[in-house]
Amino acid sequence: MLEITNYINNDFKPFEGRETIENIQDFFADLTFSHFPVMQEGVYIGSIAADDVITFDNHKSAIDYRYTLEGFFARNNMIWLDVLEVFAQNHTNLIPVLDEQNRYLGYYELNDIVQFFAETPFLKEQGGIIIVKKPTIDFSMSQVAQIIETNNGKILGLFISEANADFVEITIKLSLGGMNEIIQTFRRYNYEIVSEHQEDNYLNNLKERSDYLDKYLNI
Numbered sequence: 001m002l003e004i005t006n007y008i009n010n011d012f013k014p015f016e017g018r019e020t021i022e023n024i025q026d027f028f029a030d031l032t033f034s035h036f037p038v039m040q041e042g043v044y045i046g047s048i049a050a051d052d053v054i055t056f057d058n059h060k061s062a063i064d065y066r067y068t069l070e071g072f073f074a075r076n077n078m079i080w081l082d083v084l085e086v087f088a089q090n091h092t093n094l095i096p097v098l099d100e101q102n103r104y105l106g107y108y109e110l111n112d113i114v115q116f117f118a119e120t121p122f123l124k125e126q127g128g129i130i131i132v133k134k135p136t137i138d139f140s141m142s143q144v145a146q147i148i149e150t151n152n153g154k155i156l157g158l159f160i161s162e163a164n165a166d167f168v169e170i171t172i173k174l175s176l177g178g179m180n181e182i183i184q185t186f187r188r189y190n191y192e193i194v195s196e197h198q199e200d201n202y203l204n205n206l207k208e209r210s211d212y213l214d215k216y217l218n219i
Contacts, residue, residue, distance in 0.1 A: 035092045
């Protein structure tokens with residue numbers, strides 16, 4: 001699997017502060033970027049937004065609108081999940097990349113990072129998905145791992161899909177096999193199974209009993 005830094009892009013050079021708004025408007029009209037970096041004397045000073053540019057005076061330059069620039073960026077040593085978080089928090093499809101000395105290295109595009117995610121075992125490897133939920137005060141990630149491993153399951157990936165003061169919900173991808181045993185063990189430990197599974201004998205038994213009762217009542 002490639003390092004995420006292999007996705008640093010330099011197809012287009014950042015704008016200089018002296019760049020005219022007219023040229024920047026033309027740039028965004030031809031491309032689908034939501035933002036693009038602006039430099040002043042070799043230093044990254046922020047990203048200019050496509051939605052803002054259309055309202056600017058096209059006779060002025062980028063530096064005249066410095067107060068509107070958004071200062072988000074990613075470090076080149078960030079893991080891909082942190083980079084994805086920067087995308088989400090800033091509602092952007094392009095993030096400038098800086099090194100530890102704040103030198104501009106290029107930019108990440110959202111489509112490339114999504115492709116990187118697609119190459120991780122969480123999406124690439126065959127397996128099953130379980131979504132479980134438990135009160136926050138009782139939730140334990142180590143217990144989740146123990147439940148899966150004691151049933152000979154293998155975790156391919158997991159993430160917290162929802163969390164608040166009341167409960168935590170996690171999405172887990174597992175290697176195929178033993179799904180029903182894992183589901184029933186989660187139930188014994190008072191986890192709510194949010195996802196639905198054909199292998200879930202507990203629900204299948206409830207359905208069979210319900211069908212039998214309906215049939216009995218209709219006699």
